[in-house]
Structures are given as structure tokens and as C-alpha cells.
Amino acid sequence: MTAENRYQALPTDLRTVPAVARLLRRLGLGTLGHADVVSHIGRNDNWAGTTSTGAAVFVKRLGGPPEDVRRRLAAVLAYEDLRAQAAGTALSGPRCLGWSEEDHLVVFELLPSSRTGAELADDDAFEPGHAHRTGEILGALHALDPSGAVPLDTARPPLPPLDHFTALPLERYRTASFAELELWRLLQQDEELTRAVRRLRAEESRAPAGPVHGDFRLDQLLLDRQTLHLMDWEELRRGDAARDIGAYTGEWIHRAVRKLPGGAKDDVPARGARELARLRPLIEQFRNGYRSVGRTLDRGLLLRSAAFAGWHLIDRVMAGAAQRPALTPVERAALGIARTVLITPEAVTTTLGLED
Structure with a gap:
């Protein structure tokens, strides 16, 4: 806006x-x-x-x-x-x-002088204070309407689409780019990843439900002067808070992965680790902001959040693949990282800054 x-x-x-x-x-x-x-x-x-x-x-x-x-x-x-x-x-x-x-x-x-969170991040201007405020914002949202007085959508969220891990619907197959078909071929052939996605959806269905944004990305944040806003409520629903927390975390993993292409090939893991370490405080401060408004990050919520961060990374790769004839090397690297996060979320919560 x-x-x-x-x-x-x-x-x-x-x-x-x-x-x-x-x-x-x-x-x-x-x-x-x-x-x-x-x-x-x-x-x-x-x-x-x-x-x-x-x-x-x-x-x-x-x-x-x-x-x-x-x-x-x-x-x-x-x-x-x-x-x-x-x-x-x-x-x-x-x-x-x-x-x-x-x-x-x-x-x-319209807020004419505002900038989105994505623009701030592009310019390395998304600061720990912005991250803390984002945690407060999502924490406040997740705490609203505990009695369920507001009629929110309670339907099962469409993503990840479990049926697609078995076979794509004909129309989806017909309109997909070659890169998308390549991506789905990789996902469908990965039985361990498919089990992890199904497990996540099952855990989500048993989790406490409250208002969630449902489509969080950094470009849904708007900084106007000193006030940070959250916008675009088309996917607002009653669901698992891990979706929003995972999406925020996944945004920073995606940005870290985008830094991988340059440099020597054997330097890629080291560069990725350095970039994640640089961005980790933005997840730590988000976590602190979330807790500051009285929200609890229990172990189950942390693990689901990490797993949803992995799915968010896959979803961002899908968005890019729709515009390309083939997956790029960095997109393949992103899929490898997403796979690790989805299958073993307990191994990455500390690395990502979701817990100490």
C-alpha cells in the first residue's frame, strides 16, 4: 500500500x-x-x-x-x-x-510514506526492533477472541496440498511450468518428506486453534513512520499459530538461501551458515516479542513452527518455479534445506533462533 x-x-x-x-x-x-x-x-x-x-x-x-x-x-x-x-x-x-x-x-x-517489510529486508534495513514488534503483532493476533465470538473460517487450510504428493490434478498438471513439474516429481518421489508433511498436517489438526493470519510474508508488513502494521487478511482463519510463526521464520531462511549463488561451489555451505547466523537475531527478537505479550512457545508449537518454516521455503520455491523452465541450483539447494527442516525440526529450532 x-x-x-x-x-x-x-x-x-x-x-x-x-x-x-x-x-x-x-x-x-x-x-x-x-x-x-x-x-x-x-x-x-x-x-x-x-x-x-x-x-x-x-x-x-x-x-x-x-x-x-x-x-x-x-x-x-x-x-x-x-x-x-x-x-x-x-x-x-x-x-x-x-x-x-x-x-x-x-x-x-493509503499510507503514502510507508515501506513494506520486504523492502526493508531487501535494503538490510529490517532491524531487530522491527522483528520484536512483528512478534508482538502476531502474538496479539493469536491471543484475540478466545471465546470464538467472531465467525472465522475453520476449514482445513489448503496448503500443503497432501493429495498433490501422490498425483497432481489434471488441470494443475496441464498448466504447470516445466520447473513446477520437476519440483513435484522430486517431492512425490521423496517418501520420507511426504511422511513428514502428512505428520505436520496431522499435528496441526490437533493443535489449539485461534485467529491466524494464514498468509504471512514480509511484504504483508507495512512500516509507516514508526508504526509497523500487518495487512492483507484474505486468509485469516481459526488455526494453528505455528503457521504464522513458521512463515516468519521461513521468510528469513528463504532470504539466507538466496545469498548462496555467488562464490566458489565448495564455499556454499559455509556462506549459508554465515548468512543464517547473521539473520538469526531477527528470529530471536521475534520470539522475544511474541513472548512479551504473554504468549507461550511450548515445545510442540516450536517444532510445528520449524516444520512450517520448511514448508514455507518449499512454497517460495514453487512460486519462483511457476515462472521458469527449470529449477535453478539455488532452488534445489533450498529444497534440500527445506527437507531437513521438515523431517527433523527438533534438530534446527536452536539453529534458527526459535529457542536457545
Whole structure:
């Protein structure tokens, strides 16, 4: 939701989406000029800019199959119900200014001077204080609504897709890139990894359930002046806190792995270890922030979090593979690391900084 950043995309022409203008007028926010908006990379059409009344807005149109769009919009609106419980906690985000269920549109306030957590990390500007605050934010979220008063989605999360470890659905196979097919071939042939993923899903189903973000990445964090926000609530549900903790941890493993390509081949393990050691304080401070709001990190939660960090790494490799004809050497290295983390999470919780 930043006005200017490196993750921009070409916006869909607003003249082809008249529902945006209708909704903004209904909300009393004026109109957006066709040539004065920017868009940000993501799965949804979106427009960011200043309206004719001077309102800074971020408009999102949820896309995809109708049933999935309805589910995700319901999650966004459910978060608005949770916000009342979040008053006085670390949890905050851009205000929702209105929505249209019929047109699958949601309008948020735009924070023009903000930067995402991913941008900060790209510039090595994501500091231990940001990590601590992120822990506080997710800890506050996970503690909300203990009575279950807010109707959140309780369906089993779709990822990891257990059936895909046996065979890909025909349509998924038909539309996959060669790199994706190569990735799934490797996963399906790895019986030990498949057992670990199935074990994780079984443990998750038995874990305590509370509000979870469900799709955490560093680009879901937004730093506006000195305030860190969490946004994008389309996958909000009632589930296992380990998903969010693992996703945060997995983001830093992924960034460490991305540092591997340069240098001599036999230096790769050493460079990877050095990079993980450099990033470890960002996980330690996250853990401290999470605990500071009264959340407990018991052994089971730590092990599931580590395992979910391994899955998050695989998921990031999948996202990259969708754009390529073959897996790169660093993606193969990432799969090896993810495999180790998923199969033996008890061996890496200390290395990753999830515990001392």
C-alpha cells in the first residue's frame, strides 16, 4: 500500500472497472484519475492513489473462482470485527474505508510514506526492533477472541496440498511450468518428506486453534513512520499459530538461501551458515516479542513452527518455479534445506533462533 516502491505493476485501466468509481462515490471519497494511480504486484487487481477529494486510497478487487472470492472477502470483513478486540494491542493496520460484496471490492486508507517489510529486508534495513514488534503483532493476533465470538473460517487450510504428493490434478498438471513439474516429481518421489508433511498436517489438526493470519510474508508488513502494521487478511482463519510463526521464520531462511549463488561451489555451505547466523537475531527478537505479550512457545508449537518454516521455503520455491523452465541450483539447494527442516525440526529450532 505504498505510493512508490519497487514492487509496482501496470494497473488495470480503471475505465474498464466502473464499479471502482461507483464504490468510491458511494463512500464519499470522490474519484480516482485513470492516469494517476499505481498498482502493486499481487494476485488481485489493485489501485493506489489520491482521489478528487484528496483522500489517499488503496482499492483492491478480489479475483479468482467465485466461491474462493466470497471466502476471502468474508475473511477480510471478519478482521474488521476482530479490530475492536485489538484496541490497545500491538496489532494495527490501514483502516478499511468500505467495501462492495457484489463487486468484490475493498477500499483501505493509503499510507503514502510507508515501506513494506520486504523492502526493508531487501535494503538490510529490517532491524531487530522491527522483528520484536512483528512478534508482538502476531502474538496479539493469536491471543484475540478466545471465546470464538467472531465467525472465522475453520476449514482445513489448503496448503500443503497432501493429495498433490501422490498425483497432481489434471488441470494443475496441464498448466504447470516445466520447473513446477520437476519440483513435484522430486517431492512425490521423496517418501520420507511426504511422511513428514502428512505428520505436520496431522499435528496441526490437533493443535489449539485461534485467529491466524494464514498468509504471512514480509511484504504483508507495512512500516509507516514508526508504526509497523500487518495487512492483507484474505486468509485469516481459526488455526494453528505455528503457521504464522513458521512463515516468519521461513521468510528469513528463504532470504539466507538466496545469498548462496555467488562464490566458489565448495564455499556454499559455509556462506549459508554465515548468512543464517547473521539473520538469526531477527528470529530471536521475534520470539522475544511474541513472548512479551504473554504468549507461550511450548515445545510442540516450536517444532510445528520449524516444520512450517520448511514448508514455507518449499512454497517460495514453487512460486519462483511457476515462472521458469527449470529449477535453478539455488532452488534445489533450498529444497534440500527445506527437507531437513521438515523431517527433523527438533534438530534446527536452536539453529534458527526459535529457542536457545
